[in-house]
Amino acid sequence: MSKCAFLGLGVMGFPMAGHLVSKGHDVTVWNRTQSKADDWAAKHDGEAAATPEEAVSDAEYICLCVGDDPDVEAVFDQIEGALAKGAIVIDHTTASAGLARKLYERCKARGAQFVDAPISGGQAGAEAGRLTIMCGGDDDAMSKARPIMEAYGARITHIGESGAGQLAKSVNQICIAGIVQGLSEGIHFAESNGLDVAKVMEAISGGAAQSWQMENRWQTMAERKFDHGFAVDWMRKDLRIALTAADESGARLPVTALVDQFYGDVQTNGGSRWDTSSLIIRFDPQRKS
Known part of the structure:
Protein backbone atom coordinates (compact mmCIF):
# COMPACT_ATOMS: atom_id res chain seq x y z
CA MET A 1 0.00 0.00 0.00
CA SER A 2 2.74 2.45 0.99
CA LYS A 3 6.53 2.37 1.16
CA PHE A 14 9.61 -4.04 16.74
CA PRO A 15 5.92 -5.02 16.90
CA MET A 16 4.75 -1.67 15.49
CA ALA A 17 6.79 -2.19 12.34
CA GLY A 18 5.41 -5.71 12.14
CA HIS A 19 1.84 -4.41 12.14
CA LEU A 20 2.67 -2.24 9.13
CA VAL A 21 3.69 -5.35 7.20
CA SER A 22 0.52 -7.17 8.29
CA LYS A 23 -1.51 -4.31 6.81
CA GLY A 24 0.20 -4.74 3.46
CA HIS A 25 2.80 -1.96 3.59
CA ASP A 26 6.27 -2.32 2.10
CA VAL A 27 8.52 -1.83 5.14
CA THR A 28 12.28 -1.35 5.48
CA VAL A 29 13.68 -1.17 9.01
CA TRP A 30 16.85 0.07 10.63
CA ASN A 31 18.10 -0.41 14.16
CA ARG A 32 21.30 0.67 15.84
CA THR A 33 22.00 -2.99 16.59
CA GLN A 34 21.96 -4.60 13.15
CA SER A 35 21.13 -8.08 14.45
CA LYS A 36 17.80 -6.78 15.77
CA ALA A 37 16.90 -5.45 12.32
CA ASP A 38 17.94 -8.76 10.75
CA ASP A 39 15.78 -10.67 13.24
CA TRP A 40 12.81 -8.44 12.42
CA ALA A 41 13.31 -8.92 8.68
CA ALA A 42 13.43 -12.68 9.08
CA LYS A 43 10.27 -12.73 11.19
CA HIS A 44 8.21 -10.34 9.09
CA ASP A 45 9.56 -10.97 5.59
CA GLY A 46 10.70 -7.36 5.32
CA GLU A 47 13.91 -5.55 4.52
CA ALA A 48 16.69 -4.57 6.95
CA ALA A 49 18.84 -1.60 6.00
CA ALA A 50 22.42 -1.07 7.13
CA THR A 51 22.00 2.69 7.60
CA PRO A 52 19.13 5.11 8.29
CA GLU A 53 19.75 6.78 4.91
CA GLU A 54 19.36 3.45 3.12
CA ALA A 55 16.15 2.70 5.03
CA VAL A 56 14.42 5.94 4.04
CA SER A 57 15.42 5.89 0.38
CA ASP A 58 12.21 6.56 -1.60
CA ALA A 59 10.08 6.03 1.53
CA GLU A 60 6.75 7.83 1.63
CA TYR A 61 6.51 7.48 5.41
CA ILE A 62 9.36 7.42 7.91
CA CYS A 63 8.51 6.32 11.45
CA LEU A 64 10.95 6.92 14.30
CA CYS A 65 10.79 5.22 17.69
CA VAL A 66 14.09 5.77 19.49
CA GLY A 67 15.13 6.97 22.95
CA ASP A 68 15.45 10.68 23.67
CA ASP A 69 16.00 14.05 22.00
CA PRO A 70 19.68 13.42 21.16
CA ASP A 71 18.80 10.05 19.59
CA VAL A 72 16.03 11.54 17.46
CA GLU A 73 18.21 14.41 16.30
CA ALA A 74 21.14 12.12 15.51
CA VAL A 75 18.97 9.87 13.35
CA PHE A 76 17.28 12.82 11.67
CA ASP A 77 20.67 14.34 10.83
CA GLN A 78 21.45 11.15 8.93
CA ILE A 79 18.19 10.92 7.00
CA GLU A 80 17.53 14.61 6.30
CA GLY A 81 19.40 14.69 3.02
CA ALA A 82 17.65 11.53 1.80
CA LEU A 83 14.08 12.68 2.49
CA ALA A 84 11.96 12.59 -0.64
CA LYS A 85 9.78 15.58 -1.41
CA GLY A 86 6.34 14.91 0.04
CA ALA A 87 7.64 12.35 2.56
CA ILE A 88 6.05 12.34 6.00
CA VAL A 89 8.17 11.80 9.10
CA ILE A 90 6.20 10.39 12.05
CA ASP A 91 8.13 10.56 15.32
CA HIS A 92 6.78 8.12 17.93
CA THR A 93 9.59 8.86 20.38
CA THR A 94 8.65 10.63 23.59
CA ALA A 95 10.77 13.74 23.13
CA SER A 96 10.51 17.48 23.69
CA ALA A 97 8.02 19.78 22.00
CA GLY A 98 10.90 22.10 21.16
CA LEU A 99 12.64 19.40 19.15
CA ALA A 100 9.37 18.55 17.38
CA ARG A 101 8.97 22.16 16.27
CA LYS A 102 12.58 22.25 15.05
CA LEU A 103 12.21 19.06 13.01
CA TYR A 104 8.91 20.30 11.62
CA GLU A 105 10.71 23.30 10.18
CA ARG A 106 13.60 21.22 8.85
CA CYS A 107 11.18 18.86 7.10
CA LYS A 108 9.24 21.79 5.67
CA ALA A 109 12.44 23.22 4.20
CA ARG A 110 12.92 19.99 2.25
CA GLY A 111 9.33 19.76 1.03
CA ALA A 112 8.54 17.02 3.56
CA GLN A 113 6.13 16.99 6.51
CA PHE A 114 6.52 16.12 10.19
CA VAL A 115 4.12 14.75 12.81
CA ASP A 116 5.12 14.37 16.45
CA ALA A 117 3.19 11.30 17.59
CA PRO A 118 4.29 9.93 20.99
CA ILE A 119 2.60 6.73 22.07
CA SER A 120 1.10 5.22 25.21
CA GLY A 121 0.00 1.69 25.96
CA GLY A 122 3.23 -0.09 26.71
CA GLN A 123 4.69 -3.19 25.13
CA ALA A 124 1.37 -5.02 25.42
CA GLY A 125 -0.39 -2.24 23.52
CA ALA A 126 2.28 -2.26 20.82
CA GLU A 127 2.07 -6.02 20.38
CA ALA A 128 -1.73 -5.94 20.23
CA GLY A 129 -1.80 -2.95 17.88
CA ARG A 130 -3.88 -1.00 20.42
CA LEU A 131 -1.70 2.02 21.17
CA THR A 132 -2.89 5.49 22.09
CA ILE A 133 -1.21 8.10 19.88
CA MET A 134 -1.12 11.85 20.61
CA CYS A 135 -0.28 13.92 17.56
CA GLY A 136 0.95 17.38 16.67
CA GLY A 137 1.29 18.79 13.18
CA ASP A 138 -0.56 20.19 10.20
CA ASP A 139 -4.01 18.91 9.25
CA ASP A 140 -2.79 17.71 5.86
CA ALA A 141 0.10 15.74 7.34
CA MET A 142 -2.22 14.17 9.91
CA SER A 143 -4.76 13.07 7.31
CA LYS A 144 -1.99 11.35 5.35
CA ALA A 145 -0.27 9.83 8.39
CA ARG A 146 -3.40 8.53 10.09
CA PRO A 147 -3.87 5.42 7.87
CA ILE A 148 -0.27 4.42 8.62
CA MET A 149 -0.70 4.84 12.38
CA GLU A 150 -3.98 2.92 12.31
CA ALA A 151 -1.90 -0.21 11.71
CA TYR A 152 -0.88 -0.15 15.40
CA GLY A 153 -2.98 2.58 17.02
CA ALA A 154 -6.46 2.16 18.50
CA ARG A 155 -6.91 5.79 19.56
CA ILE A 156 -5.27 8.49 17.45
CA THR A 157 -5.92 12.09 18.44
CA HIS A 158 -4.71 15.19 16.64
CA ILE A 159 -4.06 17.53 19.56
CA GLY A 160 -2.92 20.60 17.65
CA GLU A 161 0.05 22.19 15.91
CA SER A 162 3.61 20.88 15.90
CA GLY A 163 4.77 20.00 19.42
CA ALA A 164 1.24 19.53 20.81
CA GLY A 165 1.53 15.75 20.69
CA GLN A 166 4.66 15.81 22.83
CA LEU A 167 3.05 18.18 25.33
CA ALA A 168 0.03 15.87 25.56
CA LYS A 169 2.35 12.94 26.27
CA SER A 170 3.80 14.95 29.15
CA VAL A 171 0.28 15.33 30.54
CA ASN A 172 -0.06 11.54 30.31
CA GLN A 173 3.16 10.95 32.25
CA ILE A 174 2.32 13.61 34.85
CA CYS A 175 -0.98 11.83 35.55
CA ILE A 176 0.62 8.38 35.70
CA ALA A 177 3.30 9.55 38.15
CA GLY A 178 0.69 10.87 40.57
CA ILE A 179 -1.51 7.80 40.27
CA VAL A 180 1.32 5.33 40.87
CA GLN A 181 2.52 7.26 43.92
CA GLY A 182 -1.02 7.35 45.33
CA LEU A 183 -1.46 3.62 44.69
CA SER A 184 1.89 2.90 46.36
CA GLU A 185 0.84 4.86 49.45
CA GLY A 186 -2.56 3.13 49.53
CA ILE A 187 -1.06 -0.36 49.39
CA HIS A 188 1.56 0.59 51.98
CA PHE A 189 -1.19 1.94 54.26
CA ALA A 190 -3.19 -1.27 53.89
CA GLU A 191 -0.13 -3.40 54.66
CA SER A 192 0.80 -1.29 57.67
CA ASN A 193 -2.67 -1.74 59.12
CA GLY A 194 -2.76 -5.49 58.63
CA LEU A 195 -5.41 -5.45 55.91
CA ASP A 196 -5.76 -8.08 53.21
CA VAL A 197 -4.57 -6.06 50.21
CA ALA A 198 -6.44 -8.27 47.73
CA LYS A 199 -9.73 -7.69 49.51
CA VAL A 200 -9.09 -3.96 49.74
CA MET A 201 -8.40 -3.76 46.02
CA GLU A 202 -11.51 -5.81 45.29
CA ALA A 203 -13.53 -3.37 47.35
CA ILE A 204 -12.21 -0.13 45.91
CA SER A 205 -11.42 -1.04 42.30
CA GLY A 206 -15.09 -0.74 41.33
CA GLY A 207 -15.37 2.81 42.63
CA ALA A 208 -13.84 6.22 42.11
CA ALA A 209 -10.31 5.02 42.99
CA GLN A 210 -10.20 2.66 40.02
CA SER A 211 -7.42 3.15 37.45
CA TRP A 212 -5.48 1.18 34.85
CA GLN A 213 -2.52 1.12 37.22
CA MET A 214 -4.66 -0.33 40.01
CA GLU A 215 -6.20 -2.99 37.78
CA ASN A 216 -2.91 -4.06 36.21
CA ARG A 217 -0.27 -3.39 38.85
CA TRP A 218 -1.62 -3.70 42.40
CA GLN A 219 -0.86 -7.41 42.69
CA THR A 220 2.70 -7.24 41.37
CA MET A 221 3.28 -4.17 43.56
CA ALA A 222 2.11 -6.10 46.62
CA GLU A 223 4.40 -8.97 45.61
CA ARG A 224 7.28 -6.54 44.86
CA LYS A 225 7.65 -7.85 41.31
CA PHE A 226 8.82 -5.24 38.83
CA ASP A 227 10.28 -7.19 35.91
CA HIS A 228 7.77 -5.92 33.37
CA GLY A 229 6.36 -2.75 31.88
CA PHE A 230 7.86 0.70 31.44
CA ALA A 231 11.29 1.20 33.03
CA VAL A 232 12.07 3.79 35.69
CA ASP A 233 14.91 5.22 33.58
CA TRP A 234 12.47 6.01 30.81
CA MET A 235 9.93 7.51 33.17
CA ARG A 236 12.55 9.83 34.62
CA LYS A 237 13.46 10.89 31.10
CA ASP A 238 9.81 11.65 30.38
CA LEU A 239 9.35 13.54 33.65
CA ARG A 240 12.48 15.58 32.92
CA ILE A 241 10.93 16.59 29.62
CA ALA A 242 7.66 17.50 31.36
CA LEU A 243 9.36 19.49 34.12
CA THR A 244 11.50 21.38 31.59
CA ALA A 245 8.38 22.25 29.57
CA ALA A 246 6.69 23.37 32.79
CA ASP A 247 9.56 25.73 33.56
CA GLU A 248 9.28 27.19 30.07
CA SER A 249 5.51 27.71 30.26
CA GLY A 250 5.23 28.73 33.90
CA ALA A 251 3.18 25.66 34.84
CA ARG A 252 3.57 24.45 38.42
CA LEU A 253 4.09 20.71 38.94
CA PRO A 254 4.95 20.24 42.64
CA VAL A 255 3.73 16.63 42.89
CA THR A 256 5.43 15.63 39.63
CA ALA A 257 8.71 17.13 40.81
CA LEU A 258 8.43 15.20 44.08
CA VAL A 259 7.61 11.88 42.40
CA ASP A 260 10.53 12.40 40.04
CA GLN A 261 12.78 12.57 43.13
CA PHE A 262 11.14 9.40 44.44
CA TYR A 263 11.99 7.64 41.20
CA GLY A 264 15.56 8.80 41.83
CA ASP A 265 15.39 6.86 45.11
CA VAL A 266 14.30 3.77 43.18
CA GLN A 267 17.31 4.15 40.88
CA THR A 268 19.55 4.43 43.95
CA ASN A 269 18.09 1.10 45.11
CA GLY A 270 19.09 -0.58 41.85
CA GLY A 271 15.74 -0.20 40.13
CA SER A 272 16.70 1.69 36.99
CA ARG A 273 15.19 -1.01 34.77
CA TRP A 274 12.30 -1.92 37.06
CA ASP A 275 8.73 -1.13 36.09
CA THR A 276 7.46 2.29 37.20
CA SER A 277 5.21 0.62 39.78
CA SER A 278 8.37 0.02 41.81
CA LEU A 279 7.76 3.31 43.64
CA ILE A 280 6.33 1.18 46.43
CA ILE A 281 9.76 -0.15 47.45
CA ARG A 282 10.51 3.24 49.05
CA PHE A 283 8.22 2.16 51.89
CA ASP A 284 10.17 -1.02 52.64
CA PRO A 285 12.32 -0.48 55.76
CA GLN A 286 15.40 -2.15 54.29
CA ARG A 287 15.48 0.26 51.34
CA LYS A 288 17.37 3.52 51.17
CA SER A 289 15.17 6.60 50.61
Whole structure:
Protein backbone atom coordinates (compact mmCIF):
# COMPACT_ATOMS: atom_id res chain seq x y z
CA MET A 1 0.00 0.00 0.00
CA SER A 2 2.74 2.45 0.99
CA LYS A 3 6.53 2.37 1.16
CA CYS A 4 7.51 2.83 4.80
CA ALA A 5 10.72 3.03 6.79
CA PHE A 6 10.75 2.25 10.50
CA LEU A 7 13.78 3.38 12.49
CA GLY A 8 14.17 1.97 16.00
CA LEU A 9 13.16 -1.59 16.92
CA GLY A 10 12.90 -1.61 20.70
CA VAL A 11 10.10 -3.30 22.62
CA MET A 12 7.64 -0.86 21.03
CA GLY A 13 9.06 -0.37 17.55
CA PHE A 14 9.61 -4.04 16.74
CA PRO A 15 5.92 -5.02 16.90
CA MET A 16 4.75 -1.67 15.49
CA ALA A 17 6.79 -2.19 12.34
CA GLY A 18 5.41 -5.71 12.14
CA HIS A 19 1.84 -4.41 12.14
CA LEU A 20 2.67 -2.24 9.13
CA VAL A 21 3.69 -5.35 7.20
CA SER A 22 0.52 -7.17 8.29
CA LYS A 23 -1.51 -4.31 6.81
CA GLY A 24 0.20 -4.74 3.46
CA HIS A 25 2.80 -1.96 3.59
CA ASP A 26 6.27 -2.32 2.10
CA VAL A 27 8.52 -1.83 5.14
CA THR A 28 12.28 -1.35 5.48
CA VAL A 29 13.68 -1.17 9.01
CA TRP A 30 16.85 0.07 10.63
CA ASN A 31 18.10 -0.41 14.16
CA ARG A 32 21.30 0.67 15.84
CA THR A 33 22.00 -2.99 16.59
CA GLN A 34 21.96 -4.60 13.15
CA SER A 35 21.13 -8.08 14.45
CA LYS A 36 17.80 -6.78 15.77
CA ALA A 37 16.90 -5.45 12.32
CA ASP A 38 17.94 -8.76 10.75
CA ASP A 39 15.78 -10.67 13.24
CA TRP A 40 12.81 -8.44 12.42
CA ALA A 41 13.31 -8.92 8.68
CA ALA A 42 13.43 -12.68 9.08
CA LYS A 43 10.27 -12.73 11.19
CA HIS A 44 8.21 -10.34 9.09
CA ASP A 45 9.56 -10.97 5.59
CA GLY A 46 10.70 -7.36 5.32
CA GLU A 47 13.91 -5.55 4.52
CA ALA A 48 16.69 -4.57 6.95
CA ALA A 49 18.84 -1.60 6.00
CA ALA A 50 22.42 -1.07 7.13
CA THR A 51 22.00 2.69 7.60
CA PRO A 52 19.13 5.11 8.29
CA GLU A 53 19.75 6.78 4.91
CA GLU A 54 19.36 3.45 3.12
CA ALA A 55 16.15 2.70 5.03
CA VAL A 56 14.42 5.94 4.04
CA SER A 57 15.42 5.89 0.38
CA ASP A 58 12.21 6.56 -1.60
CA ALA A 59 10.08 6.03 1.53
CA GLU A 60 6.75 7.83 1.63
CA TYR A 61 6.51 7.48 5.41
CA ILE A 62 9.36 7.42 7.91
CA CYS A 63 8.51 6.32 11.45
CA LEU A 64 10.95 6.92 14.30
CA CYS A 65 10.79 5.22 17.69
CA VAL A 66 14.09 5.77 19.49
CA GLY A 67 15.13 6.97 22.95
CA ASP A 68 15.45 10.68 23.67
CA ASP A 69 16.00 14.05 22.00
CA PRO A 70 19.68 13.42 21.16
CA ASP A 71 18.80 10.05 19.59
CA VAL A 72 16.03 11.54 17.46
CA GLU A 73 18.21 14.41 16.30
CA ALA A 74 21.14 12.12 15.51
CA VAL A 75 18.97 9.87 13.35
CA PHE A 76 17.28 12.82 11.67
CA ASP A 77 20.67 14.34 10.83
CA GLN A 78 21.45 11.15 8.93
CA ILE A 79 18.19 10.92 7.00
CA GLU A 80 17.53 14.61 6.30
CA GLY A 81 19.40 14.69 3.02
CA ALA A 82 17.65 11.53 1.80
CA LEU A 83 14.08 12.68 2.49
CA ALA A 84 11.96 12.59 -0.64
CA LYS A 85 9.78 15.58 -1.41
CA GLY A 86 6.34 14.91 0.04
CA ALA A 87 7.64 12.35 2.56
CA ILE A 88 6.05 12.34 6.00
CA VAL A 89 8.17 11.80 9.10
CA ILE A 90 6.20 10.39 12.05
CA ASP A 91 8.13 10.56 15.32
CA HIS A 92 6.78 8.12 17.93
CA THR A 93 9.59 8.86 20.38
CA THR A 94 8.65 10.63 23.59
CA ALA A 95 10.77 13.74 23.13
CA SER A 96 10.51 17.48 23.69
CA ALA A 97 8.02 19.78 22.00
CA GLY A 98 10.90 22.10 21.16
CA LEU A 99 12.64 19.40 19.15
CA ALA A 100 9.37 18.55 17.38
CA ARG A 101 8.97 22.16 16.27
CA LYS A 102 12.58 22.25 15.05
CA LEU A 103 12.21 19.06 13.01
CA TYR A 104 8.91 20.30 11.62
CA GLU A 105 10.71 23.30 10.18
CA ARG A 106 13.60 21.22 8.85
CA CYS A 107 11.18 18.86 7.10
CA LYS A 108 9.24 21.79 5.67
CA ALA A 109 12.44 23.22 4.20
CA ARG A 110 12.92 19.99 2.25
CA GLY A 111 9.33 19.76 1.03
CA ALA A 112 8.54 17.02 3.56
CA GLN A 113 6.13 16.99 6.51
CA PHE A 114 6.52 16.12 10.19
CA VAL A 115 4.12 14.75 12.81
CA ASP A 116 5.12 14.37 16.45
CA ALA A 117 3.19 11.30 17.59
CA PRO A 118 4.29 9.93 20.99
CA ILE A 119 2.60 6.73 22.07
CA SER A 120 1.10 5.22 25.21
CA GLY A 121 0.00 1.69 25.96
CA GLY A 122 3.23 -0.09 26.71
CA GLN A 123 4.69 -3.19 25.13
CA ALA A 124 1.37 -5.02 25.42
CA GLY A 125 -0.39 -2.24 23.52
CA ALA A 126 2.28 -2.26 20.82
CA GLU A 127 2.07 -6.02 20.38
CA ALA A 128 -1.73 -5.94 20.23
CA GLY A 129 -1.80 -2.95 17.88
CA ARG A 130 -3.88 -1.00 20.42
CA LEU A 131 -1.70 2.02 21.17
CA THR A 132 -2.89 5.49 22.09
CA ILE A 133 -1.21 8.10 19.88
CA MET A 134 -1.12 11.85 20.61
CA CYS A 135 -0.28 13.92 17.56
CA GLY A 136 0.95 17.38 16.67
CA GLY A 137 1.29 18.79 13.18
CA ASP A 138 -0.56 20.19 10.20
CA ASP A 139 -4.01 18.91 9.25
CA ASP A 140 -2.79 17.71 5.86
CA ALA A 141 0.10 15.74 7.34
CA MET A 142 -2.22 14.17 9.91
CA SER A 143 -4.76 13.07 7.31
CA LYS A 144 -1.99 11.35 5.35
CA ALA A 145 -0.27 9.83 8.39
CA ARG A 146 -3.40 8.53 10.09
CA PRO A 147 -3.87 5.42 7.87
CA ILE A 148 -0.27 4.42 8.62
CA MET A 149 -0.70 4.84 12.38
CA GLU A 150 -3.98 2.92 12.31
CA ALA A 151 -1.90 -0.21 11.71
CA TYR A 152 -0.88 -0.15 15.40
CA GLY A 153 -2.98 2.58 17.02
CA ALA A 154 -6.46 2.16 18.50
CA ARG A 155 -6.91 5.79 19.56
CA ILE A 156 -5.27 8.49 17.45
CA THR A 157 -5.92 12.09 18.44
CA HIS A 158 -4.71 15.19 16.64
CA ILE A 159 -4.06 17.53 19.56
CA GLY A 160 -2.92 20.60 17.65
CA GLU A 161 0.05 22.19 15.91
CA SER A 162 3.61 20.88 15.90
CA GLY A 163 4.77 20.00 19.42
CA ALA A 164 1.24 19.53 20.81
CA GLY A 165 1.53 15.75 20.69
CA GLN A 166 4.66 15.81 22.83
CA LEU A 167 3.05 18.18 25.33
CA ALA A 168 0.03 15.87 25.56
CA LYS A 169 2.35 12.94 26.27
CA SER A 170 3.80 14.95 29.15
CA VAL A 171 0.28 15.33 30.54
CA ASN A 172 -0.06 11.54 30.31
CA GLN A 173 3.16 10.95 32.25
CA ILE A 174 2.32 13.61 34.85
CA CYS A 175 -0.98 11.83 35.55
CA ILE A 176 0.62 8.38 35.70
CA ALA A 177 3.30 9.55 38.15
CA GLY A 178 0.69 10.87 40.57
CA ILE A 179 -1.51 7.80 40.27
CA VAL A 180 1.32 5.33 40.87
CA GLN A 181 2.52 7.26 43.92
CA GLY A 182 -1.02 7.35 45.33
CA LEU A 183 -1.46 3.62 44.69
CA SER A 184 1.89 2.90 46.36
CA GLU A 185 0.84 4.86 49.45
CA GLY A 186 -2.56 3.13 49.53
CA ILE A 187 -1.06 -0.36 49.39
CA HIS A 188 1.56 0.59 51.98
CA PHE A 189 -1.19 1.94 54.26
CA ALA A 190 -3.19 -1.27 53.89
CA GLU A 191 -0.13 -3.40 54.66
CA SER A 192 0.80 -1.29 57.67
CA ASN A 193 -2.67 -1.74 59.12
CA GLY A 194 -2.76 -5.49 58.63
CA LEU A 195 -5.41 -5.45 55.91
CA ASP A 196 -5.76 -8.08 53.21
CA VAL A 197 -4.57 -6.06 50.21
CA ALA A 198 -6.44 -8.27 47.73
CA LYS A 199 -9.73 -7.69 49.51
CA VAL A 200 -9.09 -3.96 49.74
CA MET A 201 -8.40 -3.76 46.02
CA GLU A 202 -11.51 -5.81 45.29
CA ALA A 203 -13.53 -3.37 47.35
CA ILE A 204 -12.21 -0.13 45.91
CA SER A 205 -11.42 -1.04 42.30
CA GLY A 206 -15.09 -0.74 41.33
CA GLY A 207 -15.37 2.81 42.63
CA ALA A 208 -13.84 6.22 42.11
CA ALA A 209 -10.31 5.02 42.99
CA GLN A 210 -10.20 2.66 40.02
CA SER A 211 -7.42 3.15 37.45
CA TRP A 212 -5.48 1.18 34.85
CA GLN A 213 -2.52 1.12 37.22
CA MET A 214 -4.66 -0.33 40.01
CA GLU A 215 -6.20 -2.99 37.78
CA ASN A 216 -2.91 -4.06 36.21
CA ARG A 217 -0.27 -3.39 38.85
CA TRP A 218 -1.62 -3.70 42.40
CA GLN A 219 -0.86 -7.41 42.69
CA THR A 220 2.70 -7.24 41.37
CA MET A 221 3.28 -4.17 43.56
CA ALA A 222 2.11 -6.10 46.62
CA GLU A 223 4.40 -8.97 45.61
CA ARG A 224 7.28 -6.54 44.86
CA LYS A 225 7.65 -7.85 41.31
CA PHE A 226 8.82 -5.24 38.83
CA ASP A 227 10.28 -7.19 35.91
CA HIS A 228 7.77 -5.92 33.37
CA GLY A 229 6.36 -2.75 31.88
CA PHE A 230 7.86 0.70 31.44
CA ALA A 231 11.29 1.20 33.03
CA VAL A 232 12.07 3.79 35.69
CA ASP A 233 14.91 5.22 33.58
CA TRP A 234 12.47 6.01 30.81
CA MET A 235 9.93 7.51 33.17
CA ARG A 236 12.55 9.83 34.62
CA LYS A 237 13.46 10.89 31.10
CA ASP A 238 9.81 11.65 30.38
CA LEU A 239 9.35 13.54 33.65
CA ARG A 240 12.48 15.58 32.92
CA ILE A 241 10.93 16.59 29.62
CA ALA A 242 7.66 17.50 31.36
CA LEU A 243 9.36 19.49 34.12
CA THR A 244 11.50 21.38 31.59
CA ALA A 245 8.38 22.25 29.57
CA ALA A 246 6.69 23.37 32.79
CA ASP A 247 9.56 25.73 33.56
CA GLU A 248 9.28 27.19 30.07
CA SER A 249 5.51 27.71 30.26
CA GLY A 250 5.23 28.73 33.90
CA ALA A 251 3.18 25.66 34.84
CA ARG A 252 3.57 24.45 38.42
CA LEU A 253 4.09 20.71 38.94
CA PRO A 254 4.95 20.24 42.64
CA VAL A 255 3.73 16.63 42.89
CA THR A 256 5.43 15.63 39.63
CA ALA A 257 8.71 17.13 40.81
CA LEU A 258 8.43 15.20 44.08
CA VAL A 259 7.61 11.88 42.40
CA ASP A 260 10.53 12.40 40.04
CA GLN A 261 12.78 12.57 43.13
CA PHE A 262 11.14 9.40 44.44
CA TYR A 263 11.99 7.64 41.20
CA GLY A 264 15.56 8.80 41.83
CA ASP A 265 15.39 6.86 45.11
CA VAL A 266 14.30 3.77 43.18
CA GLN A 267 17.31 4.15 40.88
CA THR A 268 19.55 4.43 43.95
CA ASN A 269 18.09 1.10 45.11
CA GLY A 270 19.09 -0.58 41.85
CA GLY A 271 15.74 -0.20 40.13
CA SER A 272 16.70 1.69 36.99
CA ARG A 273 15.19 -1.01 34.77
CA TRP A 274 12.30 -1.92 37.06
CA ASP A 275 8.73 -1.13 36.09
CA THR A 276 7.46 2.29 37.20
CA SER A 277 5.21 0.62 39.78
CA SER A 278 8.37 0.02 41.81
CA LEU A 279 7.76 3.31 43.64
CA ILE A 280 6.33 1.18 46.43
CA ILE A 281 9.76 -0.15 47.45
CA ARG A 282 10.51 3.24 49.05
CA PHE A 283 8.22 2.16 51.89
CA ASP A 284 10.17 -1.02 52.64
CA PRO A 285 12.32 -0.48 55.76
CA GLN A 286 15.40 -2.15 54.29
CA ARG A 287 15.48 0.26 51.34
CA LYS A 288 17.37 3.52 51.17
CA SER A 289 15.17 6.60 50.61
